Amino acid sequence: MRRKIPSTTALISFEAAARHESFTKAALELSITQGAICRQIASLEEFLSVELFRRSRRGVKLTEAGLSYSRRVATQLDAVERDTLSVMGQQGANVIELAVVPTFGTQWLIPRLKDFQHQHPEVTVNLTNRTRPFLFADTEFDAAIYFGDADWSGTQSHRLMGENPVPVCSPRLLGDRTHFTPQQIAELPLLQQTTRPYAWRQWFNAQQLNIPRDMTGPRYELFSMLSQAAMHDMGIALIPPFLIQRELKEQQLVIASTEALTSEKAYYLMIPDKKVESASLHAFRDWLLDQSRRYNPCK
Numbered sequence: 427m428r429r430k431i432p433s434t435t436a437l438i439s440f441e442a443a444a445r446h447e448s449f450t451k452a453a454l455e456l457s458i459t460q461g462a463i464c465r466q467i468a469s470l471e472e473f474l475s476v477e478l479f480r481r482s483r484r485g486v487k488l489t490e491a492g493l494s495y496s497r498r499v500a501t502q503l504d505a506v507e508r509d510t511l512s513v514m515g516q517q518g519a520n521v522i523e524l525a526v527v528p529t530f531g532t533q534w535l536i537p538r539l540k541d542f543q544h545q546h547p548e549v550t551v552n553l554t555n556r557t558r559p560f561l562f563a564d565t566e567f568d569a570a571i572y573f574g575d576a577d578w579s580g581t582q583s584h585r586l587m588g589e590n591p592v593p594v595c596s597p598r599l600l601g602d603r604t605h606f607t608p609q610q611i612a613e614l615p616l617l618q619q620t621t622r623p624y625a626w627r628q629w630f631n632a633q634q635l636n637i638p639r640d641m642t643g644p645r646y647e648l649f650s651m652l653s654q655a656a657m658h659d660m661g662i663a664l665i666p667p668f669l670i671q672r673e674l675k676e677q678q679l680v681i682a683s684t685e686a687l688t689s690e691k692a693y694y695l696m697i698p699d700k701k702v703e704s705a706s707l708h709a710f711r712d713w714l715l716d717q718s719r720r721y722n723p724c725k
Contacts, residue, residue, distance in 0.1 A: 434474050437499055440478065444488055444496035520706045524622035525570035529649040532691060533669045534721075535571070538555045541670050549706045551694035557621060557647075562698040569707060570696045571706040573621075582702055584695040584711060586718040590686040591664040592627065595656050606662070606682045608633040615661030617652055619622045625664045629687045653679060668721065 442452035443463055453460040471478050478492035488496060509636050526535060539551060555568060559578050576583035593611055600606070606614070612635065616626050628699040643661060646652045649669050654664040657678050663677075664687060673679040695714055701707055 432470050432626065432717045433466075436466045436470040436473070437503065439463050441496060441637050442498050443467060443486070443502055444492065445500070447485070447487060449486060452462050465640065470591055481567075494536070522706055522710055523566050523568045524551055524553050524710075525560070525565070525567045525572070527557055527572055527693075528555045529669050530571060530573070531555070532587045532650065533671070536718050541717075542710065545713065546706075546709050551687065551710065559696075561673060562700075568701050569698070569701075569710070571693060573691060573693050575691050576694050576696075580697050581698050582696070584668045584712065584715060586693040586695060587668070588692045589666040589689060591622075591629075591666045592686045593629070593662050593682040594653075594670065594686060595662040595682045596659050596664050597677055597680050599659055599662065600682055605684070608635055608683065608685070611662055611683065612637045612639075616640065616643040617655050617661040618643045619652055619661040619664065620645045620647040622664070625687060628689075629664060629685070632687065633685060675687065 439456065440451060441456075442455050443449050445454050446455070449460050449463045449467070453463045456463070456696045469477065474495075476491050477489050478488040478495065479488055489588055536553070538694075542549075542551065546665075554567070556567075556572070559570075559572060559574070560567075562570075571586070571632065572578075573589065577584070595614075597605075599614070607632065612630065614718060616639070619625055620643070621640065623645075627637075630637045630640050644655065647654060649665055653665055653670050653673055655661065656665070657673065662682055667674060667681070674681070675708065697707055697711065
């Protein structure tokens with residue numbers, strides 16, 4: 427059955443005209459005549475049976491329906507352009523599309539990827555941020571690295587490492603002390619991690635403390651945001667040391683207590699069942715597991 431989709435030319439003309447709210451500017455951008463833009467818009471409106479622009483002597487203005495449709499069309503055209511550029515850039519290359527939790531990707535994985543590129547120059551690894559599980563069938567992802575319990579339907583899981591976060595803060599907040607006691611930490615502003623809402627409660631409970639305000643304080647979605655807030659003296663945060671190696675080395679952050687929060691959850695490489703025979707994913711999986719063992723031989 428033939429798809430009920432307008433011509434690409436009409437959609438491109440409409441997107442440009444909607445963005446500029448001007449047929450003249452759209453014509454200049456697309457290097458065609460204003461008359462051609464008018465004809466494309468008219469044909470699109472006829473196809474949709476919807477008025478997209480109101481015409482007047484002062485020019486054109488999007489209708490409410492036209493504004494809504496223009497936003498959707500722009501999003502879809504952007505997606506088509508990205509996919510097209512991706513295919514053009516690959517030129518037949520062996521590519522792994524990897525979803526990865528943001529801070530783990532930037533702070534731990536990317537600094538090591540050069541080694542994988544050296545060992546497997548024929549494979550390209552593209553990274554995209556994803557913080558929660560998704561349906562692989564609905565995406566172009568070949569694998570994912572995420573933090574959780576490995577309960578992800580239709581996948582094979584490979585444990586990389588636990589988090590084991592510890593309290594960290596700026597050297598100025600710690601002052602002349604070598605560390606804070608749990609009771610002292612309870613009196614400080616507690617920086618919270620959005621996806622770990624009970625982290626401080628669990629940490630205090632492990633120290634045999636019941637702190638009424640353990641879930642109060644500003645919340646940040648990413649560990650990178652949390653570390654920035656801690657570096658700027660906004661409070662104390664629970665962060666896995668392997669995500670802030672540079673900050674610790676440069677003394678931008680210091681470990682305020684060596685008492686770590688242990689968790690059954692961990693970072694996993696998840697590979698969908700339909701991809702487990704991929705040679706490039708086999709190579710990436712073996713390399714990644716080796717890297718995690720080298721970093722944490724007692725995991």
